[in-house]
Amino acid sequence: MYDNDSKGISYTAGFFILIAFVLGGSIFAAMIAQPIWTNMTGKSLEALAQGDFTAADGTALKIMQVINALGAFMLPTLVTAHMLNRRPLKLIGFENRGMDAKQFGLVILIMATGLLFSNSLSYFTQLIPLPPSTKAYFDALENRYSGQVATLITAKSVGEYLVAVLVMALFPALGEEVLFRGGLQNFLTRGTRNPWASIIIVSIIFSLMHSSFYGFFSRVGLGIVLGAIYYYSGTIWWSIIAHFLYNAFLVTMLHVYAMRGAPLKEMLSEKTDSYWGVFALIPLVILFIIFKDSTAKSRRRHA
Secondary structure, three states: OOOOOOOOOOHHHHHHHHHHHHHHHHHHHHHHHHHHHHHOOOOOOOHHHHHOOOHHHHHHHHHHHHHHHHHHHHHHHHHHHHHHHHHHEEEEEOOOOOHHHHHHHHHHHHHHHHHHHHOOOOHHHOOOOOOHHHHHHHHHHHHHHHHHHHHHHOOOOOOHHHHHHHHHHHHHHHHHHHHHHHHHHHHHHHHHOOHHHHHHHHHHHHOOOOOOOOOOHHHHHHHHHHHHHHHOOOOHHHHHHHHHHHHHHHHHHHHHHHHHOOOHHHHHHOOOOOOOHHHHHHHHHHHHHHHHHHHHHHHHHHO
């Protein structure tokens, strides 16, 4: 799907170029982050790989999180968009297409409903039979992730809490939405002209990159919700805001639990005992119909 600003490289090719750049960006970010970890914590890379974290490691982990969001996600997307189009920021969706308060309210309702729906999908993941060795491996991954997040979330003051929101909510939302929605989903949709196939494929990639077995279907569901917000609105801002609200809510809840002395690793578990959230799909579809109509009217007014 070319326009007057396209440089002649197909967007399907851009999709695969971006994946290659992300791999390269991840290696580059790791090269920068590793000495930061060893110098600031005095621990080996093996301790990092094993999830051997303490509260004292929080600052190093926060810096590494920001480096990864910028170096492995945002920078490769911006470089690829510049290769494909003369107006890379517009291509990604960094423009206001009639955003208004009504759409903001709908985004909040969509994410609240989408949270119920996507979280319930973890129930079905637990029904998949696994060999003991495979289950032990996935449990180890979950424990490592929970330990890292618990270290990043730990805050003893309002200032530390705001830093946690910035590092764990804003930067991941910005980096991941630019990459997955503004980059991969956008390029694949333009290349194939099949938006829903693109949304689903990229949502699967989105979930796989989080390396969580128990949260796999849940993150696929979340990715589809964010992908639909981006597709229907035509702007990256709403998906960034939606993702940020989701992250900020989780960070805030975890902070509250931590202040009450609750064990964060248990709260961070991707497992759930209920599937009732799947029925939130009905109001979620209705909200998207309203959102689609609202954003379409806004784009026509600002065309």
